[in-house]
Amino acid sequence: MVARLEITLKPELFDAEGEAIRRKARDYFNIQLDEVRTIHVLTIDAQLSQEQLESARLQIFTNPVSQISSFKPLAPPFDWAIWIGFRPGVRDNPGSTAVEAMEDLFKIRFQPGESVYTSRLYLLKGKILGRDKRGYRLVERIAKELLANDLIQQWRTYSAEEWNPQEGIGIIVPKVRLAHEPTVSTLPISSDEELQALSQERNLALHPNDVPVIRSYFLRPEVRAARSEVGLSDPTDVELEYISQARSDHCNHNTFQGKFYYRDLGTGETEVVDNIFKTCIQAPTLELKERKGWVVSVLWDNAGVASFDQDTYYVITGETHNSPSNMEAYGGALTGIVGVYRDPMGTGKGSRLIAGTYGYCVGYRDYRGPLKPHLHPRRLLDGVIEGVRDGGNKSGIPTPYGQVFFDHGYMGKCLVFVTALGIMPATVSGTPSEKKTTTAGDLIIMCGGRVGKDGIHGVTASSEIYSEDTPAGHVQIGDPYTQKKMHDFLLEARDRGLIAFITDNGGGGLSSSIGESARFSKGALVELDKVPLKYEGLDLWEIWVSESQERMTVAIKPEDLKRFMQLSEKHEVESTVIGQYTDSGRLHIAYHGETCAYVDLALLESGFPQWEFEAEWVEPEHRGLREPVLSPPDNQRRILLTMLSRPNIASKEWIVRQYDHEVQGTSVVKHLVGAERDVPNDGVVLRPRLESLRGLATAQALNPTYSRIDAYHMTACTIDETVRRLLAVGGSLEHLGGVDNFCWPNIQYDPESNPDGKLKAAQLVRANWALRDYCLGFGIPLLSGKDSMYVDGNLEGDFGERHKVSGLETLQFTGTSVIEDVQRCLTMEAKVPGDFLYVLGVTRNELAGSEYYDLYGYTGLNVPQVKLEEVLPLYQTLEQSTRGEILASVHGIYRGGLGVHLALVAMAGGLGLEVELAKVPAEGVKRDDILLYSESAGRFIVTVAPEDRAEFEEKFKGLPWGCVGMVTENKKLTIRGLEGKVLLNVGLRQLKTAWKKPFGKL
């Protein structure tokens, strides 16, 4: 039988969840509601007696102090009600834990098909909500644009008249029913055209150049002979899906390994750039690895490994989860962060997660234009923030750092960067922890979640989405709880020496994880019928490529199986032997003893043609970019306050506070610092080994607007900014680790759909040249990195027309540094009145792509450039001064320029600053506004105690520095212009009010 349990707060209690919805309805749509209350619904579809149901209600699901509950409708009078529940097959985490709790209470097991489904009923009250059409439209809007996402959820609305107080919402069971016998099909390949057509039809996304290679393989006589021995002839769907996954851009990085025909239209010179991955990422990193003993393992595993101390390594990688987040912000971002956490877990023999960071690039939160993205940027950002919040917090991993960038271009597709850091002992049971391999005879084990239709071919799935009970699988919801249990389990298994090989199931599912791990042993035999499923009815190829989350693939020795399974049971994690590694040279897949795939592993290692791109570079001045004709403003005070309240500068404390950034007890330098703990610091520092004083610093940067001029300098500035952020907290130049995450619009030229594709391709090449030049220049090995192409969207406008909107060419750069003694770390706020204020580094007229020009709607031409020979000696001296503990604070000057960053230093310290612009080291700058808002690279603001002044100035002799003023007690920022007159004099309160204006109430 099916029972519906409703639970709600006692009527006299404040409903914070309902109140948050009331506020959003007001802020987003100007719909004034009087009250919103929520009822949690559990639909229990299981053979339980009345007594059992009643006992579950009282003993588990109802808090007698704060809640009431009933198997009958609970709703008190309302004007309108909205019910929201999941579509069939969507991951329902609380539904699963409800099952777990009842199984434990009654010591029973739920039978296949039995389940618990959670949903919510919102009760709305408000004069505005008439029971007429208008009322319905408002309620519909709240349901659709605030509460539910129709990709994963269904909803119903009820007016007070329609409501049946006896029946309530009735019984709604979103169960997956697939009346389908699992099959395997053979696909004819009589011609390339036929295979290409098949690829389109089945959404295999095979590159046209790959088609003949695949076809000729299956036509080879020796291949056909071997296949006929196992009962196969033409390729099966399982095989083609496997090949398609392995050849996808996601798994194979065909773009970065492609061939670029680069032409500079200015000089007419042409160059063939063969494989930017090899030349700009791999080669410099390998060269640096030779020089830097702390680089342990790079360029092959799920994440990079570097030395933390003598017997500990840290592990890092970064990912993006753009497309899924763009469609379902919460689920996409949650799946993204939980997914990237599996990479360090699957690096070497497995590492323990110690931190995650985020980067969000979205459209403007207050966008009111005609374009209609699937989710409004405001809702999208809310969802993304909450997804990463739940993913990180529930994993018990601190989220200590992150960044947000707004630009119209991200309306087409948002960017969600997620980065993960782990730590592992250098040796595990006496063997190097970073090494792993599979050997013939090892068992293949799948751990964690079960397999459903999740993440299989987005497009095919979306055509099924609106039918009653097919799973809405292509949009996923991560399950941090299941993964946390698996994380704890696998670390214990690792420490007992049970893990020979481990990798995660992400893109491509088992197809990737087994396909790749089988290359070590040179073969695998997989029994697909052993794979545990969420529900029956999946075709074999679906089991093979499903991207159901929270799964790892592990290789263990047969003699370790019992111990491994016992540990698995202790942690209540599902682990299943699904095959064995072999040395047959083949990937052999069977289902109940019948072969359904039999492919030579060597097929994927050779013979596929490179992707090719045309790239055309046009210098910015030849693209019509110019410096604007702009006179200096009269009201410098108002300019500064306006700059501070621009979305890309303004306080984003509301996001930082939602993230647990202190779990694990390792926090040293937090993201928000200062007297009122509300100003973002340059970087953060953790002390991952609690018994040690050693620290790990991390920071990130992105500067996509500079790409409007030249992605070469965008990249250079982004790397330089990351380096400065690390130095500012106490990092060292000797240990700088990097992670590059590229997000780029489509670079494949098409005269109609992508007319500027050649320029975007040239920008990608140039960005990678800068990556190579500056990583070598600063000495940054790339510990990890990823690329995500196709940051474009086609958005509907006012008249039903569609506009292509492309994201800016974006690189997020992540840096790490190891700090010997965290007690030498620094933060950015001015600390003591009477300290001297310095600016280090040269300010030039470099405002192109700046926040200041953007304020007026200009792009400009003079993009900031990084002069390595100038900045490196300065950075070295700064590092020595940090080690010598003669600085009171250090802060880099980034987006917004000197004016904005002086204000931040003052606000953070809760102390005044007196500044003379004439003392700022500059070159060719004769205007106050340019000095205040230029975004030249390589600069810092530093405060120094009077007693350290002489030593400080001695150290910096010969370098560009200026003592520009003092820290004062008077809580005012006073700036004198080049001519010595007071340019502005603003109280800290006013500065802070302006800076918190856009998002301070969120």
Place this chain on the structure above:
Amino acid sequence: MEKDKDISPSTFSIRSAPKALVLTGFGLNCDWETTHALELAGAEAHRVHINQLVMGEEIGARARLEDYQIFAFIGGFSWGDDHGAGVIFASKLLYNIGEDILRFIEEGNLVIGICNGFQAMVNVGLLPGFDGDYRSRTVALIGNDCGSFRDQWVHLKVETGSPCVFTRGLEHLELPVRHGEGKFYAEESVIKDLEEKHQVVVRYADSDGNLANGSYPENPNGSMNDIAGVCDSTGRVFGLMPHPEAYNHWTNHPNWTLFKERYRRGGEPYPQEGYGIQIFRNAVDYFK
């Protein structure tokens, strides 16, 4: 470093150190730092998975509560905090090892619950534990008034009249809170009883040490009467929302770099330990 503490007891603990059991598993997540804090305070702390108490021999790693003197219900997101924070955590303990826990308390041992652990303790009924009744649910920790999870440091005023063993000698503390459901709620009569019996241990305060009086963000969640933590009648069972184990080193404090600047200029040594450790040291000292 990442050795399993339950199979190889700490080597640097002294013979007379009390043994502390730190619960792990099912989404709990403050195990490493709580273990570390207890060890800094002088205890011999072991991370023990809930199933080692519940399942025992089946998984070949039985642990027994009676081998310990301090029992730590730690923070985390047990069972994802679905169906209310600490709800399934509480039912798992109550219906499997409830009797063992009662016996543990009756035998004069110490129990501390932090954040998710505190939520579970009130859901089991271990707190407020009026007059030896450890089975009645009379208080609740419900959703923050601000409507979201929040991480911030708070000032706590310690009620010096409380019998709480863990806060002996403390008057004021700064600790981080990190929760979405930390609003202390009970009927007025229960609150009155708690106050009259001096079972309120810590309250949210401002930086001058005055009670927050419900003002946000000093009182970060809307707790009634600014209550951040309570103990039972004996003072041996204590639960609080803020995280003392997260202030295990002096550099955990959000303003430590300013303190450092003052120490440095004044020629004073740096303090090393975080003030949160004192909570655990009081527990260890109780057995001396």
